[in-house]
Amino acid sequence: MSSESVIETQELTKIYYGRAAVENLSFSVYAGEIFGFLGPNGAGKTTTLLMLLGLTEPTNGSARVLGMDPAREPIKVKSVIGYLQENMGFYSDLNARQMLQFIADLNDIKADNAKERITAALQTVGLAEEQDKKIAAYSRGMRQRLGIAELLIKDSKVAFLDEPTLGLDPDGTNRMIELIQSLCRDKKMTILLSSHMLHQVQKICHRIGIMIKGRMVAQGHMDQLAEEKFGVGKEQYTLEEIYMKYFQEA
Amino acid sequence: MGGMKTIIKKELADHFASYRFTIIFALIAMVSLITAYMVGWKIKTEMEGMASQSAFLLLFTLPGAMGLFSLVQFVAFFGPLVGLVLGFDTINRERNEGTLSKLLSQPIYRDVVINGKFLAGVVLITVMMVSIVLVITALGLIVMGIIPGIEEVWRIIVYLIISIIYISLWLGVAILFSILFRSPATSALAALAVWIFFSIIFPYSVSVLANNIFETVEDNPEAIAQRAKIVKVFILLSPQELYTDATATIIDPTRKSSRSIITSGAGPMESLSMARFSGPLPLIQSVLIVVPYIISLIALTVVCFAISYVVFMRQEIRSL
Numbered sequence: 001m002s003s004e005s006v007i008e009t010q011e012l013t014k015i016y017y018g019r020a021a022v023e024n025l026s027f028s029v030y031a032g033e034i035f036g037f038l039g040p041n042g043a044g045k046t047t048t049l050l051m052l053l054g055l056t057e058p059t060n061g062s063a064r065v066l067g068m069d070p071a072r073e074p075i076k077v078k079s080v081i082g083y084l085q086e087n088m089g090f091y092s093d094l095n096a097r098q099m100l101q102f103i104a105d106l107n108d109i110k111a112d113n114a115k116e117r118i119t120a121a122l123q124t125v126g127l128a129e130e131q132d133k134k135i136a137a138y139s140r141g142m143r144q145r146l147g148i149a150e151l152l153i154k155d156s157k158v159a160f161l162d163e164p165t166l167g168l169d170p171d172g173t174n175r176m177i178e179l180i181q182s183l184c185r186d187k188k189m190t191i192l193l194s195s196h197m198l199h200q201v202q203k204i205c206h207r208i209g210i211m212i213k214g215r216m217v218a219q220g221h222m223d224q225l226a227e228e229k230f231g232v233g234k235e236q237y238t239l240e241e242i243y244m245k246y247f248q249e250a
Numbered sequence: 251m252g253g254m255k256t257i258i259k260k261e262l263a264d265h266f267a268s269y270r271f272t273i274i275f276a277l278i279a280m281v282s283l284i285t286a287y288m289v290g291w292k293i294k295t296e297m298e299g300m301a302s303q304s305a306f307l308l309l310f311t312l313p314g315a316m317g318l319f320s321l322v323q324f325v326a327f328f329g330p331l332v333g334l335v336l337g338f339d340t341i342n343r344e345r346n347e348g349t350l351s352k353l354l355s356q357p358i359y360r361d362v363v364i365n366g367k368f369l370a371g372v373v374l375i376t377v378m379m380v381s382i383v384l385v386i387t388a389l390g391l392i393v394m395g396i397i398p399g400i401e402e403v404w405r406i407i408v409y410l411i412i413s414i415i416y417i418s419l420w421l422g423v424a425i426l427f428s429i430l431f432r433s434p435a436t437s438a439l440a441a442l443a444v445w446i447f448f449s450i451i452f453p454y455s456v457s458v459l460a461n462n463i464f465e466t467v468e469d470n471p472e473a474i475a476q477r478a479k480i481v482k483v484f485i486l487l488s489p490q491e492l493y494t495d496a497t498a499t500i501i502d503p504t505r506k507s508s509r510s511i512i513t514s515g516a517g518p519m520e521s522l523s524m525a526r527f528s529g530p531l532p533l534i535q536s537v538l539i540v541v542p543y544i545i546s547l548i549a550l551t552v553v554c555f556a557i558s559y560v561v562f563m564r565q566e567i568r569s570l
């Protein structure tokens with residue numbers, strides 16, 4: 001794994017109505033890795049992602065995505081980032097193909113090229129048979145997979161996945177996890193993954209950041225974090241134990 | 251620059267597939283047809299033997315049998331509603347459904363979203379107005395045998411342009427409200443309030459105020475003229491009055507003064523009096539008179555847009 005940083009923030013701060021949602025956040029995500037972005041509800045994960053996308057202006061501090069400042073060059077940044085929203089936000093009266101076509105058009109992907117990509121992406125996420133159904137009739141899991149298809153259409157270098165396994169059944173969760181791994185492995189995407197499913201995060205993430213009340217309280221490889229909290233002696237640990245330890249101390 | 255085209259295309263597809271557009275279009279087409287048909291018969295029976303050419307514009311300016319609206323008045327009064335209906339929830343609905351962040355996390359500028367939605371609305375308004383005018387013209391031509399002259403065709407075209415700008419202004423107001431208010435119900439209500447204010451309350455209160463303020467002044471002709479002038483200046487702050495005045499000049503060239511349907515109580519037969527056919531304003535003159543009105547309407551639209559841009563650029567796009 002190269003150590004070139006794809007995402008980098010310095011003292012990033014966002015204040016909503018006098019309350020800091022994100023406070024002096026500094027962290028890096030390196031090329032080709034899956035970075036697990038953990039934290040309780042309201043910790044400021046989504047806010048951080050929005051600032052990295054240039055959708056929300058930071059109150060203070062700076063961010064870089066592939067060397068570009070999202071506040072200054074939002075268009076360039078948005079063309080390299082694929083964003084799977086928390087609430088997904090699909091036009092429910094379109095079908096999957098139309099939705100993906102719309103995304104392709106907005107990204108200026110040529111018509112022939114788009115058609116191929118859409119077919120391939122629907123195949124990859126397992127929605128090929130359902131592509132003519134309106135999204136309104138999609139289950140939560142199908143929508144989440146459609147969100148992944150969207151990243152494939154954009155062929156984005158960086159992916160922000162905001163709780164991609166939220167509300168999925170065990171089988172759906174496993175399929176999603178595999179999809180995410182394949183994005184990293186086959187498409188060489190750098191992935192920033194926010195999730196509450198510690199077990200899955202532990203399985204697929206290379207490094208982890210724990211955010212509590214707007215602050216990053218820990219970041220690094222799982223072993224590092226375990227060592228910090230439990231000392232070198234402990235061989236067996238789960239991410240859950242580490243997380244709870246940090247959570248209680250904060 | 252594919253972004254704008256894509257958004258316009260999507261908006262148009264949405265509108266054409268929506269019940270909302272179908273209903274409002276059907277309603278307006280129906281009223282126009284009925285009115286035009288009635289007016290057509292009236293013209294045919296009452297004006298036997300007159301030069302048919304001057305009768306063409308009357309199709310648009312005479313009230314129908316319901317005694318209420320002429321077509322021009324109908325558009326003046328209900329046109330804003332079309333603009334409002336097309337735009338009142340265009341941004342806030344997308345914000346609430348989360349599609350706004352989807353849209354804005356693609357590589358497009360924020361103003362492209364507003365512009366695309368506005369332009370799509372303008373296209374719809376144009377389609378609506380042009381098709382209605384064409385149908386009425388055809389009706390007059392085929393059923394009543396009323397033939398438009400070249401000058402009348404030009405007048406209708408200018409009328410169409412003013413009408414499209416006027417309804418688009420209201421579309422701009424609606425889009426602004428859909429940005430300002432998070433809830434579509436609130437923005438619909440606010441837009442309706444503005445519409446009612448400018449259609450009914452504003453012209454009425456201006457004339458009442460003017461009458462009261464100048465009551466003490468003796469009633470010499472100069473004072474009356476003065477009063478009329480002041481009322482006129484105030485009245486022109488209202489888009490409705492701008493529009494009614496402008497269209498009256500263009501499409502009803504013999505009319506000396508014009509007022510909106512609320513303030514004028516003229517019966518249908520008054521408008522048929524022969525005095526109206528003496529010395530109509532030439533086309534060029536009418537257009538010259540109307541240009542400042544058009545500029546004012548466009549300026550109002552631009553103001554709406556300026557506010558929309560400023561607010562939208564700085565707004566949080568996440569739904570909360």
Ligand SMILES: Nc1ncnc2c1ncn2[C@@H]1O[C@H](COP(=O)(O)OP(=O)(O)OP(=O)(O)O)[C@@H](O)[C@H]1O
Binds near residue numbers: 016039040041045046
């Ligand atoms: N538009 C807003 N106005 C005011 N406060 C906001 C706004 N958006 C978010 N917040 C606040 O910012 C804080 C961080 O919210 P954020 O959505 O980033 O949390 P999160 O880590 O994504 O939580 P979750 O795990 O529940 O998704 C919360 O306290 C929230 O109330």
Ligand SMILES: [Mg+2]
Binds near residue numbers: 045
């Ligand atoms: Mg969140």
